[in-house]
Amino acid sequence: MNTRDDQAATRFALPEFLIGIGLLACAAVVLWQTLAIPVSPLYSKVGPTVFPYMTAIGLAVLSLLLIVAALRGGWQPQDEKETPVDWKSMAFVVAGLIANLVLIKPLGFTAASVVMFVLICYGFGSKHPLRDALIGLVLALAAYFGFAKALGVNIGAGFIETMLGA
Known part of the structure; x- marks a missing residue:
């Protein structure tokens, strides 16, 4: 039955x-x-x-x-x-992804990734943008230097990478 x-x-x-x-x-x-x-x-x-x-x-x-x-x-x-879609949160996640695409060339990988990380964290409910920016910065720098130094692949150096002597 x-x-x-x-x-x-x-x-x-x-x-x-x-x-x-x-x-x-x-x-x-x-x-x-x-x-x-x-x-x-x-x-x-x-x-x-x-x-x-x-x-x-x-x-x-x-x-x-x-x-x-x-x-x-x-x-x-x-x-x-049956749970309704939270369109505001979805908009922040999508905005983070689009911001990364738009900002990676003018600002570089690290800055664009930090902006993306903060927007996506906010979309998931975080109310601590400074903390999110610092975490995003550490993760983005680790990814950037992992690609740039370990693999020799340039994924978009910008002003942050230039200041750090990449």
């Missing part, structure tokens, strides 16, 4: 399905861009495309699991599905 909860659990969950499809599209883009990476025949088995291929495969597997879960009714409990 099916109860109401059993019926709800077997319904198709469109929002979760769309998330799975979006993630599958991201996996396809990663794969497409990985195929465009020039690989020298000097590399034996491990080259510059190993980690991007692993990322594409991981994203594809995760997206397929999310799609299957959506077809089985979704992964959210019923009471969470």
